[in-house]
Amino acid sequence: MLEKFPRGRTAIVGASTFGCGEAPGCSSLELAHQASVQALAAAGLKPSDVDGLFVVLMDDALSGLTMAETLGIHPRFLDNNRTGGSSFQVHATLAAMALDAGLCEVALIAYGSNQRTAAGKLVSASRPSPWESPYRPLRPISSYALAAARHMHQYGTTKEQFGAVAVAARQWAQLNPEAFMRDPLSLDDYLKARMVADPFGVRDCCLVTDGAAAVVMTRADRAKDLCRRPAYLLAGTQSTTHREIASMPDLTVTGLADAGQRAYAQAGVSAKEIDVVELYDAFTINPILFLEDLGFCAKGEGGAFVEGGRIAPGGALAVNTNGGGLSCVHPGMYGLFTIVEAFRQLGGAAGERQVKDAKLAIAQGNGGELSHEALLILGTEETL
Amino acid sequence: MKPEKEYFEHLQAGRFMIQKSRSSGGCVFYPRVAEPGTGATDLEWVAASGRGTVYSTTVIRQKPPTPSYNLALVDLAEGPRMMSRVEGIAPDAVTIGMPVKARIIREDGHSMVVFEPA
Numbered sequence: 001m002l003e004k005f006p007r008g009r010t011a012i013v014g015a016s017t018f019g020c021g022e023a024p025g026c027s028s029l030e031l032a033h034q035a036s037v038q039a040l041a042a043a044g045l046k047p048s049d050v051d052g053l054f055v056v057l058m059d060d061a062l063s064g065l066t067m068a069e070t071l072g073i074h075p076r077f078l079d080n081n082r083t084g085g086s087s088f089q090v091h092a093t094l095a096a097m098a099l100d101a102g103l104c105e106v107a108l109i110a111y112g113s114n115q116r117t118a119a120g121k122l123v124s125a126s127r128p129s130p131w132e133s134p135y136r137p138l139r140p141i142s143s144y145a146l147a148a149a150r151h152m153h154q155y156g157t158t159k160e161q162f163g164a165v166a167v168a169a170r171q172w173a174q175l176n177p178e179a180f181m182r183d184p185l186s187l188d189d190y191l192k193a194r195m196v197a198d199p200f201g202v203r204d205c206c207l208v209t210d211g212a213a214a215v216v217m218t219r220a221d222r223a224k225d226l227c228r229r230p231a232y233l234l235a236g237t238q239s240t241t242h243r244e245i246a247s248m249p250d251l252t253v254t255g256l257a258d259a260g261q262r263a264y265a266q267a268g269v270s271a272k273e274i275d276v277v278e279l280y281d282a283f284t285i286n287p288i289l290f291l292e293d294l295g296f297c298a299k300g301e302g303g304a305f306v307e308g309g310r311i312a313p314g315g316a317l318a319v320n321t322n323g324g325g326l327s328c329v330h331p332g333m334y335g336l337f338t339i340v341e342a343f344r345q346l347g348g349a350a351g352e353r354q355v356k357d358a359k360l361a362i363a364q365g366n367g368g369e370l371s372h373e374a375l376l377i378l379g380t381e382e383t384l
Numbered sequence: 385m386k387p388e389k390e391y392f393e394h395l396q397a398g399r400f401m402i403q404k405s406r407s408s409g410g411c412v413f414y415p416r417v418a419e420p421g422t423g424a425t426d427l428e429w430v431a432a433s434g435r436g437t438v439y440s441t442t443v444i445r446q447k448p449p450t451p452s453y454n455l456a457l458v459d460l461a462e463g464p465r466m467m468s469r470v471e472g473i474a475p476d477a478v479t480i481g482m483p484v485k486a487r488i489i490r491e492d493g494h495s496m497v498v499f500e501p502a
Contacts, residue, residue, distance in 0.1 A: 130388060131414045132467045134496045135455055138444050142455050146440040153440070153480040197455070198443045198476065246457055246467045251440055 003237070005093075005266040006100035008384040011223035011230035012092075014043030014216035015340045020329040021180040023210040024117040028057045031212035032112030033070055039214035043226040045106060050216075052077040052104030054091035056111055058332050067110060077104040084367025085280055086238065087111075088215075088336035089374035093236030095217050105218065109339075112212030113331035121208060129244055138197050141205055141283070143245035143369035145197040148285040150251040152199060154300065159199055161303035162284040163190040166203045166326055168312035169281060173323025175313060175353035180209050181327045204284040206325035206334070213336040215343065220384075229347040231361070231378040235266035238374035245369045252300075255373035256293035256364070263362075264295075267377040271295040274377075275358040276345045277317060278338035280366035281324040287311065290364060291319070294375075318355040321345060335365030335374070342378050359383055387415035390429070395495040400434060400486055402462060403427040413464035434486035435461040436499060443475045454478050458499055472500035 016038035019031045026034075032055070040046055053075040057063035064080030077098050081090055088109055095107035115121070137143065151157045167187055173179035185203065193201035216226075223230035239255030242248045264270055271294055279290045288302035296317065297305040305311075311319035320326075322341040325334045342361035344350045359382055364375040387403065391414075394401040403412040405419045406426040413432075418425045436458040445452045454475035459465050468486075470478040484499035 130392075134491070134494060135467055135469050136444065136453070137455055137467065142442055142444060145442040146455070146457055149442055150440040150480065195443075195445045197445065200442075244467070246465050251457075 003262055003266055005235055006096055007234050007266060007268070008232045008379070009220050010096040010099045010217055011220050011232045012215050012339070012343045012378070013218050013223050013227035013230050014039045014045070015343045016042060016214050017178065017329070017337065017340055018212045019112070020178050020211040021209050022117050023114060026114055026210070028059055028112045028114050029066060029070060030112070031114060031210065032057060032067065032110045032214065035112060035212035035214040036071065036108055036110045039216050040108065043216050045216060045226065047071040047073050049106045050108045051075050052095055052098055052107035054079045054095055054107065054109040056080065056082045056087045056333060058113055058115070075104070083238070083372040083374070085282065085333040085335045086365030086367035086372050086374040087333060088339060089236065089363065089365040089376055090238055092215070092217065092233065092339060092376055093238065093374070096233045096236055099217060099219050107217040108214060109217070109336060110212070110214040111333055111336045113333070114210045115332050116208050116210045132244055132246065140369050141200060142197045144283040144285055145200045146245055147251040147289070147370060148199050148283070151285060151288065154252055155303065157288065157303035159191065160187065161288070161307055162199065162204055163187045164306045165281065165284040165287050165311070166190050168306065168309065168315070169320055169324040169326035171312045172321050172353060173327035176322050176328060179323040179328040180207055200283065206282045206330040207327070209329050209331050211329045211331035213340050215336065215339055229380060231343045231346045232381070232384060233376060234269070234379045234383065235263040235377035237263040237266065238372065240372050242371050243368060248370060252289065254289050254293050254370050256290055256375065259373050259375060260294040263375050263377050267379070269360060269377065274360050274362055275318065276321060276342060276355050276361040277319045278342045278361065278363045279320055279324070280334055280338060280364055281320055281326050282330070282334065282366060284326070286366060287319060289370070294362065313353065321350060321353050321355060338363040338365065339376060346378055346380050385417055387417055391415045394429065395488060395497070398488055400432045400488060400497050401429040402432045402460070402464065404430045411462040411464055413460065413466055432486065433461050435502065436484050436486065438470065438478060438480055438482040438484060439465055440480055441470065441478045456499070458484060468497055468499050470499045470501070
């Protein structure tokens with residue numbers, strides 16, 4: 001049976017980030033709350049208008065309940081699903097279906113984390129694996145490093161090509177006042193960075209920051225009343241392949257190979273029509289794998305594809321225009337930030353980094369250790 | 385059946401065991417109560433051959449003088465893949481495709497399977 005996504009029947013009408021970088025003294029809940037009221041205000045709404053709530057906080061397993069209580073609302077549709085950093089793509093997909101079915105009228109998706117100033121490192125909510133922990137993996141870095149090493153072995157991908165991803169991300173970040181790391185990064189700087197887990201050095205790894213984001217969705221018939229340029233949901237898909245890296249069937253092929261095709265089918269568009277690609281770049285191997293799996297180049301050609309500034313500002317394909325998890329913000333889970341950036345680009349509100357005439361965007365999320373992949377295809381009114 | 389507990393009891397006694405389904409003949413690692421996919425519960429313990437091939441490898445870099453160490457994914461001859469490390473060779477000399485052989489060591493009071501070049 002064909003997947004029946006309610007294409008174009010719901011839209012993002014407000015979005016906000018808050019506390020990106022460092023927000024000392026704020027709790028994760030406070031950061032998410034602040035982003036939420038800002039996103040709602042941007043659409044002329046308030047918490048009491050929200051009846052569909054989608055939340056993850058890393059430090060609170062029942063954060064859906066906590067957030068509802070804190071907002072002072074009694075949502076009739078609550079979801080606390082967590083698939084890792086891709087949770088928010090799943091939330092938006094479920095929100096689109098719930099809105100379309102009349103199960104809620106206004107959906108709020110929120111996330112916040114104070115991991116940088118509170119813990120100084122990635123806060124993990126996972127149980128230690130009895131099968132992997134004895135070998136002292138540096139999770140999640142070493143899992144992605146194993147994928148990178150395998151990609152190098154199979155396809156001849158080079159360290160310099162990983163470097164091209166890091167340098168492009170930094171160049172985008174330099175155009176984004178919200179980005180955490182905006183000082184210049186040359187390929188030479190990249191190559192000299194301290195090694196962490198071969199082939200990765202520190203500049204292959206995402207930031208550890210604080211930060212929060214929130215997104216508000218309604219049905220399309222109401223969207224234009226709340227937002228000048230809504231971003232309509234044309235597709236939402238996900239794919240799960242494993243939990244721990246040893247169980248990933250092929251370390252060079254992610255679940256996006258499947259989820260991407262289904263998303264294009266739902267949206268009725270192809271990769272070559274996409275104007276803006278917001279990928280979950282927790283590590284430099286990610287955009288290479290994801291661009292391949294999403295059909296922007298053939299399998300194995302991702303390394304060559306990202307070279308020569310092709311994904312940097314002014315390049316042929318606009319990828320991670322906010323600076324990504326590598327240079328903008330990465331508060332533990334990054335997926336909601338790709339949605340916010342896609343919304344800003346489609347709304348023409350991305351300032352110096354604005355991609356001209358952006359009409360179609362991918363906002364992708366990655367969970368676990370390449371374990372769960374999800375994406376949204378968003379479009380402007382012209383794409384309906 | 386308590387596969388996780390039994391696996392580590394075998395290992396503690398010096399035996400590297402994996403599971404095999406009597407009906408499908410498929411081998412399973414990590415141990416679990418039913419075969420992935422089929423759900424077959426006719427799993428029995430069989431001795432792993434210990435032969436394997438490195439599927440991918442990395443070196444976890446430490447601040448000297450703490451030694452850096454290898455982390456690898458090894459494809460067992462029986463099929464399943466496991467996380468482990470390759471010893472008896474410099475951690476950055478381990479290569480993808482390298483044939484390796486399992487041995488059981490004790491570390492921090494626990495038995496574990498590591499590999500060395502075959």
